[in-house]
Amino acid sequence: MSGDRLTEVLDATYDCLIRYGVRRTTVDDIAGAMNVSRSAVYQYVRGKDDAVRRLAERLHTRALERARRAASADAPPATRVRGVLEAKLRLVLDLSGDSPHTAELLDEKARLFGDICHGFTADLRTLLIRVFTEAGLGGADPAEEEADENRPAGPAAEPRPSGGPAADARRPPGGTGTVGPARAVGGAVDPAGAADMCIALVLGLESVPGGERLLRPAVDALLTGLLGDAGAAP
Template sequence: MATDRTADVLDATLRCLLRYGARRTTMDDIASETGVSRSAVYQYVRNKDDAVRRLAERLHDRALSQARAAAETDDPLADRVFGILDAKFELAAGPFGESPHAAEILDEQARLCGDICRSFTGDLHGLLTDVLTGADIERPADAAQILLATTIGLLSTGRRDLLRHATDTVLVGLGTNSAYRDAGLPS
């Protein structure tokens, strides 16, 4: 019985994307990187676009699992919110952290994967809204949008070290006394 090498093909696709970007990567590149023939790669993916989309889905699914885990803890509000937002940072800083080709997988405007990115951001918004609703933050959906916008701004600067401070500051600015206490800050 044949072994499913889909994960190997997607790992190879990632390495090729990091090296060449989506436009310059070919099925031959993916096959060579996987160590199989081009026709063998077609057993696991339909074409290059399919390989890129499936890789993007895998990366976003992992980050969403990380965000869900953070949301479901009994940690203070600020820690849960930070954990959700940090999943977005981790996705961007992960394998594409130093790659000029990150936008092809992570940008909501990307031709191949923009819908996957938008869905991921929507899921994060939903998680944040739920967590903030449970903390009695007024207008939790708006607060979630503000937190996501702040995170996206920090992503553009590469300043992951500021995410915790930004999270705490925004929560205090949005909050109720419980938000102050949960953030570990004086009210």
């Protein structure tokens, strides 16, 4: 499959979504935007639904790559966190700015690509948890450590939950089950809780006029509370 031709199909699909939206766009519209026949479009995608899904995947993948670079940068934790959140906000603002229709590509409830949107947010959460963990946020609760030390060994020990519906209920929303639930540790928020707060913050800014302008001061204020001096703007 020619990557260049597929790119042209997805670019044409995006142009059509700007004008018609997801529901009204057809393969004929995509073909017309490319000045090719319907059959030519079908050489690269299975149909309109496949084209739209591939387009959503491409957009979210690019944004995730930006977030990963930010999370892995040789920079203070606050800068890395802001970079991850900026990647999400930038995606939303770009799509919303081009057309109200293209903003449909952000709908986590959409049949065609909702799982892509949901997975993107879960991946950002994982990146943020890693940054906060590396920054030394939270830590073990001394009382819990003492309880663990005094816990009887062997078969008589109290079993820890390992699966089933109850364990699933404690997993983070959209998560992979590799990170525990958010909790306060010794009066501080743990990395998972901090990541959830950051995601909630950027979700709120997405719907606020001037959200991009407010991102930096809002994130700085949050991180100063979470990380102390490490959260101050560099």
